[in-house]
Structure formats: structure tokens, C-alpha cells
Amino acid sequence: MKRLLSLLAALAFLCLVVSGAAAEMIERTVSRGPVEVFVRLEPSDPLIGDPILLQVEALAEDGVEVLMPEFGEALDRFLILDFAPSDSVASDGRNRLLQRYTLEPPSSGEHSIPPLLVEFVDRRPGAKPAPEGADAYEVLTERVDFTVQSV
Secondary structure, eight states: HHHHHHHHHHHHHHHHHHHHHHHHEEEEEETTTTEEEEEESSSSSSSOOOOOOEEEEEETTEEEEEEOOOOTTTOTSEEEEEEEEEEEEOSSOOOEEEEEEEESSSSSHHHHHHEEEEEEEEEESSSSOOOOOSSEEEHHHHHHEEHHHHH
């Protein structure tokens, strides 16, 4: 019985260590005017066969219309296993738009999530809705590089 408890304790510790390593993420942030965009990728060093969670989140002040990237835009090199968009209000009162992708990379090695385009129209009183000659302001995220490890 004592040996079994020791074995279970060691197994629980190993699970904590492994899950802690997998929880690391890569995050990039870019802001323009009343909009802040985050791109998050986790895990940061996936193994081949591991699903990858990609989140594109935009926070915008009230009165700002945000246009998120079209489904799968620039992600054609990955198999999209799941997609879940959502809208909510953040704790600071800003509007929160979120796109969650579960991706499968095609191979091990170097990969990247290319820059993604988020657009917005500023409909707040007194604000200029869009730049002259354009339909909307543009926010281009940074490219996210990562390496898929082989087994």
C-alpha cells in the first residue's frame, strides 16, 4: 500500500511537470487607436501530432465596429480541426471578439502563423470612421514563428 501511494504521488508530480511545460504560449500584441489585438499560440513548442490552439482576440472601445479575419484566412497550410468565434464584454468594459482555432500542423519543423488582418470602423461621436479613401482602419498582427518537434 505504501509503495502504491508513493507511485501515485510520483505519477501526479510527473503529470504536473508535463502539463506545466505544455501550458507555455507565445503571445503577440498590436494596438491602433481604440483597438488592441492579441495573437496567442499554445503550446509554444508542440510535438508532431499535438493540436495547436490559436487565439485571435480584439478588444475595442464601445462604438468601434471590429471586422475579424475571415474564417481560415492565411491558415491554409494547417488542418483546421475546430473553430469557435465569440463576442463578449471584457471586465474593463471594452468589446471582446475572439476567434479560437484548433490547428494541426502538416509536419515537424519550422512553421509560422502569418500576419492576420483585423479591420475596424470608428463609429464613436466625433471620430473619423475610416482613413480617407478607405472603408476601415487596418491592424496587421505580427508573424508568429514556432517549431513543431518530432517524436
